[in-house]
Amino acid sequence: MEDSTAAATEALVARAAERAGDLARELSAWSAGAGRTLGDVEQRALALAKEFGQLLLTGVCAVLAAGEPAREQPCPCGAAARYVRQRPAQVLTVLGAVSIVRACYHCPHCRRGYAPLDRRLGYCAGSTSAGLEEVLALLGATADSFEEAVALLAKLSLVQVCPNLARAATERVGRVVQAAEQRTVAAAWGPGTLPTAVAAPRQLYVSMDGVLVQTDQGWREYKLGAVYTTVARPSRQHPGQAEPHAQEFSFVGDVTDAATFGQVLWCEAARRGVLTASEVVVVADGAHWIWNVVAEHFPGATEIVDWYHASQDVWSVAHAIHGEGAPLARRWAKRRLADLWEGRVDKVLAAFAAHRQRGQAVEEAITYYGNHRQRMRYADYRARGLQIGSGSIESGCKQVITARLKQAGMRWSLPGARAVAAVRTRLKSARWPEVMALRPPRHRTYRRQAA
Ligand SMILES: [Zn+2]
16 A cells, blocks of 8 residues: 555544544434434434445545546546646535545547546546446336435435436436347347356246337337246145246336337347247237247247136127126136136137127137137146246236336336336346446546646
């Protein structure tokens, strides 16, 4: 350690020790006031701890900046930048605002100013620290609104910022996720490399669905994809039997066309080991775009149309024949559902066809069953322990999109909705540390003439 650094460290130690003593005395005296509860004291202690943290943070930065500044520093442009003077940089951190005095340089070649310490510590003067950015993005993506996010921050760490700062931080992280996905797709479909598989499951589930989001460009469909595995668990409905329980979810999605979405989903499936899995199972509703994506990217998958959607058609036909709420409708539907459950799709289809004259609902059911009969072999799927419901992707849509993007009265800018949704897909995939590691370095140069 250089002498100047050692001296600056000792000075900080002395200052910190003195201030710690003062704060302890102050808290002690304050707490002795009449009627103070532990809740009061803990709030006060938090405020003082924050103040002490600021002192440490500012002090350590001063230690790191200690020593005679070099007269010249290599500029990022390659030329030599000259020392100008010491200037303070304000940075907003999770401990509040700190002021960091550091050496600033000016490059006569590119005519830009820069501070080597900013680059070394990865912050931008006049901006938020990486730590505060992370907290803001986390709160911005998980709280009901950006207003609520900053209210939570104020409560938890006593740092006051405006909601727009939370919005900006969340959207920045969202753009990091979007850029990473684009790079992955470009590498997989271009002259790059396929995604590295993080697991080698025997069986992998893929599902997808669309959910509408209100944006400044009208209602737009957000396509969400889920990749997961299942584990057999004792059934609650049928004691003594096991049923598949979905686990290890990861999500991708965007407001985009099916072709682009399909590429991103395939990359995620590849990361989850789709290339080595001995079986890929797709469970989804009957939307055309879904099965087009499956045909394109998951050929050979076991295709299953969600049991609930298939059974809804049985009910609508039963109602068309016997009238809604009629006991006979119920009886008719139960029989057909039993056939469907036991894998007798053709029998169900024949029962529909016998009532063709009953109108559009019956016609639609016949078309649906005609298109998807090969995806309705429920007895076979059940015997193999496969999941036959799309509840996993539906609850995924609720968790990833509805819970944050469809709060009452919410209307998003389209880029804002896409970015926040991107953050949530990673959060709900337990991939947050990965996203944080993807963030670009934070520093900047200043277009400013030397004084
Ligand atoms: Zn330069």
